[in-house]
Amino acid sequence: MKLEVKETRKKSITVGYLYESNKERLALTLLNGETGFEKEIIDKNFHRPGLPLAGYVDLFSYNRVQIFGNTEVKYLRHLSLEDRIKSFKRIIEFDIPCIVVTSNNVLGDELVQLATEKKIAVMQTSLETTKFIYFLSDFLDDQFSVQAAVHGSFVDVYGIGVLLMGRSGIGKSEIALDLVERGHRLVADDVVMITRKGEGILMGAGSDIVKHFMEIRGLGLIDVRSMFGIRAIRFQKRVEVVIELTDWNPDEEYTRTGLDTEGIEIVGVELLHVKLPIFPGKNVTVICEVIAMNYLLKHYGYDAAKEFAKRLEAVIDEKSKRIGDRAINYFEHDFE
Amino acid sequence: MFEVEVIIKNKAGLHTRPAAQLVKTAAKFKSDFYIYKDGYEINGKSIIGVMTLAAEQGAKLNLRFDGVDQKDAAKAVCELFDRGFDEA
Numbered sequence: 001m002k003l004e005v006k007e008t009r010k011k012s013i014t015v016g017y018l019y020e021s022n023k024e025r026l027a028l029t030l031l032n033g034e035t036g037f038e039k040e041i042i043d044k045n046f047h048r049p050g051l052p053l054a055g056y057v058d059l060f061s062y063n064r065v066q067i068f069g070n071t072e073v074k075y076l077r078h079l080s081l082e083d084r085i086k087s088f089k090r091i092i093e094f095d096i097p098c099i100v101v102t103s104n105n106v107l108g109d110e111l112v113q114l115a116t117e118k119k120i121a122v123m124q125t126s127l128e129t130t131k132f133i134y135f136l137s138d139f140l141d142d143q144f145s146v147q148a149a150v151h152g153s154f155v156d157v158y159g160i161g162v163l164l165m166g167r168s169g170i171g172k173s174e175i176a177l178d179l180v181e182r183g184h185r186l187v188a189d190d191v192v193m194i195t196r197k198g199e200g201i202l203m204g205a206g207s208d209i210v211k212h213f214m215e216i217r218g219l220g221l222i223d224v225r226s227m228f229g230i231r232a233i234r235f236q237k238r239v240e241v242v243i244e245l246t247d248w249n250p251d252e253e254y255t256r257t258g259l260d261t262e263g264i265e266i267v268g269v270e271l272l273h274v275k276l277p278i279f280p281g282k283n284v285t286v287i288c289e290v291i292a293m294n295y296l297l298k299h300y301g302y303d304a305a306k307e308f309a310k311r312l313e314a315v316i317d318e319k320s321k322r323i324g325d326r327a328i329n330y331f332e333h334d335f336e
Numbered sequence: 337m338f339e340v341e342v343i344i345k346n347k348a349g350l351h352t353r354p355a356a357q358l359v360k361t362a363a364k365f366k367s368d369f370y371i372y373k374d375g376y377e378i379n380g381k382s383i384i385g386v387m388t389l390a391a392e393q394g395a396k397l398n399l400r401f402d403g404v405d406q407k408d409a410a411k412a413v414c415e416l417f418d419r420g421f422d423e424a
């Protein structure tokens with residue numbers, strides 16, 4: 001099953017935005033002021049232009065952030081000034097977004113001047129190349145990740161990210177509130193912002209404006225954080241289980257053993273999907289806890305449904321060998 | 337499915353009162369109602385959802401109605417936007 005949601009992904013970020021959001025974390029200094037701040041970065045990958053500097057510009061990924069590490073800088077330095085300018089000019093002929101020089105390396109005024117003429121920002125960082133790449137990839141991955149707003153309530157139950165879904169008014173918020181009352185932590189209510197991180201991981205969070213606010217029908221808006229305190233909330237959580245609350249429908253088939261579970265796909269990631277029919281008098285909160293614990297057990301290698309099936313098979317196997325057995329044997333002379 | 341684009345006319349934007357008015361109006365109809373803005377689509381029957389948009393004056397919203405009474409729902413909701421939620 002696939003959940004239909006509108007996905008969104010940033011098409012580009014400007015060089016200025018990259019600088020402003022990371023100048024402290026990435027220890028960046030500008031070598032030619034705010035030159036080329038309006039240029040756009042459209043790729044989440046970076047590039048180390050060793051080969052283009054050496055003269056091979058076929059397949060040059062020029063539209064990525066260009067990182068000059070020790071190798072590039074040392075290579076340029078070993079050339080004569082004339083050759084150095086020629087080599088550098090070769091790559092800035094391309095429309096590259098910006099250049100970052102790592103490990104406090106120096107590019108030289110001549111080259112920075114050339115970059116300024118081409119309106120290309122040159123930044124310097126005190127971080128080593130590997131560390132810089134690690135942080136930069138993390139930032140760009142996040143910026144260019146796929147996002148979607150999902151209608152539901154999102155709670156951390158025993159450390160498992162449980163997303164409650166279902167039609168408007170079925171009681172998602174009330175169940176979330178009940179879970180909070182029992183010591184679990186609310187991540188978001190009504191609007192859950194989902195971000196795909198790497199392959200197969202979804203992170204959920206509330207939107208910046210309505211963080212930890214909740215609407216209870218007939219009561220209005222409440223603030224879970226000020227009401228229940230810091231222990232009752234959480235800013236983000238990996239989404240692991242989707243519980244879909246449905247009105248009880250006698251014509252629909254629900255799983256009885258838990259062996260035939262079907263997943264749900266949300267923005268390209270497959271998650272465990274539990275369809276939970278609800279009716280008055282049913283304690284959905286406890287069932288949500290049980291679902292989370294069952295998921296935990298499975299995570300630790302114990303699948304109750306499979307274990308039961310195994311036990312049953314063993315008994316049947318045993319029985320086929322013996323005759324006249326009863327379903328249960330009481331302890332002898334124990335009448336308690 | 338029925339889609340329509342609207343523009344926020346009132347000066348204060350889609351703040352708490354208009355948002356409440358909007359979800360109340362939408363809730364009268366059976367059709368699903370979604371609002372699309374800046375890449376995100378939210379459920380128009382959820383007050384938290386509508387307030388997440390923080391739509392300012394002049395903002396463009398794409399409304400999507402889906403259900404048996406989609407035309408009536410669209411008419412009622414669009415009227416609210418046209419009137420600027422009875423605000424200046």
